[in-house]
Structures are given as structure tokens and as C-alpha cells.
Amino acid sequence: xxxxxxxxxxxxxxxxxxxxxxxxxxxxxxxxxxxxxxxxxxxxxxxxxxxxxxxxxxxxxxxxxxxxxxxxxxxxxxxxxxxxxxxxxxxxxxxxxxxxxxxxxxxxxxxxxxxxxxxxxxxxxxxxxxxxxxxxxxxxxxxxxxxxxxxxxxxxxxxxxxxxxxxxxxxxxxxxxxxxxxxxxxxxxxxxxxxxxxxxxxxxxxxxxxxxxxxxxxxx
Amino acid sequence: xxxxxxxxxxxxxxxxxxxxxxxxxxxxxxxxxxxxxxxxxxxxxxxxxxxxxxxxxxxxxxxxxxxxxxxxxxxxxxxxxxxxxxxxxxxxxxxxxxxxxxxxxxxxxxxxxxxxxxxxxxxxxxxxxxxxxxxxxxxxxxxxxxxxxxxxxxxxxxxxxxxxxxxxxxxxxxxxxxxxxxxxxxxxxxxxxxxxxxxxxxxxxxxxxxxxxxxxxxxx
Numbered sequence: 001x002x003x004x005x006x007x008x009x010x011x012x013x014x015x016x017x018x019x020x021x022x023x024x025x026x027x028x029x030x031x032x033x034x035x036x037x038x039x040x041x042x043x044x045x046x047x048x049x050x051x052x053x054x055x056x057x058x059x060x061x062x063x064x065x066x067x068x069x070x071x072x073x074x075x076x077x078x079x080x081x082x083x084x085x086x087x088x089x090x091x092x093x094x095x096x097x098x099x100x101x102x103x104x105x106x107x108x109x110x111x112x113x114x115x116x117x118x119x120x121x122x123x124x125x126x127x128x129x130x131x132x133x134x135x136x137x138x139x140x141x142x143x144x145x146x147x148x149x150x151x152x153x154x155x156x157x158x159x160x161x162x163x164x165x166x167x168x169x170x171x172x173x174x175x176x177x178x179x180x181x182x183x184x185x186x187x188x189x190x191x192x193x194x195x196x197x198x199x200x201x202x203x204x205x206x207x208x209x210x211x212x213x214x215x216x217x218x219x220x
Numbered sequence: 221x222x223x224x225x226x227x228x229x230x231x232x233x234x235x236x237x238x239x240x241x242x243x244x245x246x247x248x249x250x251x252x253x254x255x256x257x258x259x260x261x262x263x264x265x266x267x268x269x270x271x272x273x274x275x276x277x278x279x280x281x282x283x284x285x286x287x288x289x290x291x292x293x294x295x296x297x298x299x300x301x302x303x304x305x306x307x308x309x310x311x312x313x314x315x316x317x318x319x320x321x322x323x324x325x326x327x328x329x330x331x332x333x334x335x336x337x338x339x340x341x342x343x344x345x346x347x348x349x350x351x352x353x354x355x356x357x358x359x360x361x362x363x364x365x366x367x368x369x370x371x372x373x374x375x376x377x378x379x380x381x382x383x384x385x386x387x388x389x390x391x392x393x394x395x396x397x398x399x400x401x402x403x404x405x406x407x408x409x410x411x412x413x414x415x416x417x418x419x420x421x422x423x424x425x426x427x428x429x430x431x432x433x434x435x436x437x438x439x440x
Contacts, residue, residue, distance in 0.1 A: 050368045051328060064316050066323035073316035076309065089296065089309045096284050096293035103286035106326050108271060148270045 005030045007055040009212045012173035013067040014055040019209035020071035024078045071166050085166045101160035101167040108145045112138045113174045120181040153192035168200050225250045227275040229432045232393035233287040234275040239429035240291035244298045291386050305386045321380035321387040328365045332358045333394045340401040373412035388420050
């Protein structure tokens with residue numbers, strides 16, 4: 001049954017789902033929404049995702065939203081395609097450490113990186129500069145947390161252990177956006193994080209997945 | 221091997237992990253940290269969790285942090301104890317919908333409820349009132365998102381489907397805190413959310429898990 005991905009070129013959450021699909025070698029039929037025209041708030045789309053956000057995956061009559069849930073679904077369902085992106089659930093400690101890393105990404109990284117990127121993008125489109133007092137608390141927390149993540153990466157090659165996993169892919173879209181909007185130092189001034197980034201961003205599936213977003217933001 | 225839970229009575233994240241352990245009928249040996257005395261930032265504790273946060277679970281030489289990862293570990297490892305708290309991973313669509321619901325909890329609820337509760341608690345300890353302009357954006361988003369969650373609960377009894385699961389437990393600590401700090405309306409003025417709350421908060425494991433926190437915050 002063919003998989004469709006409803007998304008938007010400008011959306012890093014769409015990028016997260018698209019990347020996971022491409023890591024599994026899946027062909028992605030993507031239906032692009034015009035977010036500026038609020039197409040994601042139209043009734044027919046709200047029937048797919050009541051929160052009115054992208055991305056949404058459909059497969060026949062099955063509908064799934066939230067980019068990380070989509071990535072997990074693809075990794076489980078197509079586990080036989082390519083290398084595994086998620087540990088075997090029979091190994092309770094490996095999967096526990098995968099879940100620990102997945103939770104860190106959301107609670108210690110995304111929670112602070114997402115508002116920072118959003119503020120920067122909105123300000124640029126308005127030709128303004130974000131007031132420093134709105135940015136500093138986010139940057140302070142990110143600096144503390146990325147130091148800890150850098151130390152974790154001094155002991156293991158990837159976010160959830162020795163092998164590339166979905167969790168690496170969970171981080172990549174927002175880290176890419178931080179680079180785009182001028183926070184290169186957050187990543188490139190940390191030895192292990194820089195090395196990790198150089199490794200994961202060379203993955204062919206990532207390069208293909210990020211292309212549409214790069215074309216859009218190439219003036220940044 | 222005996223499980224230890226490093227936590228704090230005042231911590232809703234500790235409550236989340238304690239609750240999952242009790243749902244599985246596990247005896248919880250809890251080591252309470254004094255967060256005011258910054259015990260969670262001491263080197264011996266940072267060796268358990270470099271982010272310096274509670275809770276942490278240890279089982280022999282195995283260490284795990286992030287409350288949701290702890291809950292998932294317990295649910296997988298002790299899946300044979302009591303009713304399952306997580307769908308069978310062989311059923312890729314059920315587990316996908318579980319992951320969708322788990323992601324909604326973090327990105328559409330916790331992300332906004334946590335700063336709201338934190339601001340209210342800090343203000344109360346300082347004998348102040350939180351400025352309205354700090355609260356309103358959080359409340360507006362929570363109202364929109366809880367309306368959507370209320371509609372989801374009009375079609376299914378629990379957050380991830382027809383049965384109680386870990387995701388219900390993920391929501392409960394912060395919802396309980398919202399009730400404590402004066403936002404009863406957020407939950408009790410929504411028909412399906414109110415009904416869900418009345419059902420899940422009657423669970424014996426929850427009642428036992430929440431007791432220490434209630435004793436602490438009984439003046440709220």
C-alpha cells in the first residue's frame with residue numbers, strides 16, 4: 001500500500017519524517033501544504049491531524065501524525081529493509097537506553113532549540129532582530145545541555161549508543177536549522193558533537209531529505 | 221535484582237516513574253534527594269544522571285534516567301506482571317498510535333503545562349503572583365490543545381486507545397499539578413477529559429504513588 005506524506009518544504013518536522021522514510025529506502029510521495037495559506041487548518045486536513053500540523057503519514061485508511069511516531073512506525077514496520085534504526089525490543093536494556101536518548105532529545109534539546117529557531121526565523125522574515133533577553137535563557141540552557149550531550153558523545157559514537165539510530169535522526173532537523181540561523185558555534189565548537197554531526201550529515205538519506213528545505217532557506 | 225528509584229517528593233517526574241513501577245506491582249525502594257540542597261548536582265549523583273535531574277532508576281549496575289524511559293523499561297521488562305501498559309510491538313499500527321499519543325503528550329501538553337506549573341509554584345513560594353502576560357500564551361495554547369485532546373477522548377476511553385496505557389500515566393503528574401495550582405477548569409470543564417481523569421485517578425497504583433506529593437503540597 002502506498003505511503004503518502006503530507007508535509008511542507010519549510011517544516012523541520014516534515015524533514016524528520018521524510019528522512020526516516022528515506023533511511024529505509026522508501027519512495028516518498030509527498031503532498032506539500034502551503035502553510036502560509038493555512039492549508040493545514042482546513043477541515044479536510046484537520047480530519048487527518050486535529051492539531052493542524054505537518055507531517056501526516058497515510059497508508060490506505062491508516063493515518064499517523066507526530067514526526068517521531070511516524071519515524072518509529074516506519075522503522076518497526078520496515079525493520080527488514082536496510083540496517084535497523086531501533087534496538088530489538090527483546091533487549092530491554094538496549095531499548096531502555098534508546099528511550100532515554102529519545103526522551104533527552106525532546107526534553108533537554110527540542111524544548112529549547114525549537115523556540116530559538118522559531119524566533120530567529122520569524123524575526124528574519126520581518127527584517128528584525130530578536131531581542132537578546134528572549135534568546136539568552138534558551139541559549140544558556142542549550143549550552144549546558146549540549147555540553148552534557150557532547151560528553152555523552154565522547155563515550156559513544158551515536159546518540160543512543162554505538163550505532164546510528166532513529167534518535168540521531170530526531171536531532172538532525174533542528175540542529176540543521178540552528179546552523180542555518182547562525183548558531184554554528186553550538187555544534188561546531190563542541191568536539192564530539194561536531195564529529196558526530198560531520199558523520200551523520202554525510203548519510204545519503206539525509207542529504208536527499210534535506211535538499212528541499214535547503215533550497216528554500218538558501219538565502220539564510 | 222532490586223530496583224532503586226532516586227527521586228524527590230516534590231517532583232512530578234519522580235511521581236511519573238513511581239506510578240509506573242506501582243502499576244506493575246513493584247516494590248519501590250526510593251532514595252529521596254533534597255533538591256533545595258542541590259543534592260542532584262553532586263558529583264556522585266551526576267555520575268548517575270549527567271543532567272542532574274530526578275528521577276533515576278538503578279538495577280544493579282544498570283542506570284536509567286528520564287521518567288518516561290523508566291516507565292517504558294518497567295512496562296517492557298515486567299510485561300508479564302498485571303495488564304500490559306504498552307501495545308505489543310508486533311502490532312505495528314497499535315504501537316504507532318501509542319507513539320503518536322506519547323508524542324502528543326510531550327509536544328502539545330508537557331511543553332506548555334510544565335512552565336505554567338513551574339511559574340505558579342515558584343511564585344507561591346515567593347508569596348507573589350505570576351504576571352498575566354507570562355501565563356496567557358501558555359494558557360491559550362493549552363486551551364486549544366486540551367480541546368483537541370477532549371475530542372480524541374470522545375472517541376476512545378484512554379489517551380492511546382481503548383485501554384489504559386503508559387501514556388495515560390505520562391499525563392497524570394502534570395495534570396495533577398495543574399489541579400493543585402488552581403487550573404481545575406482546564407480539566408474539569410471538559411466533559412471527556414473530566415471523565416477520563418475521574419477514571420484514571422481512581423487507580424490504586426496512582427493513589428499510592430501520588431500520596432507523598434499530596435502530603436507536601438497540601439497547603440496549595
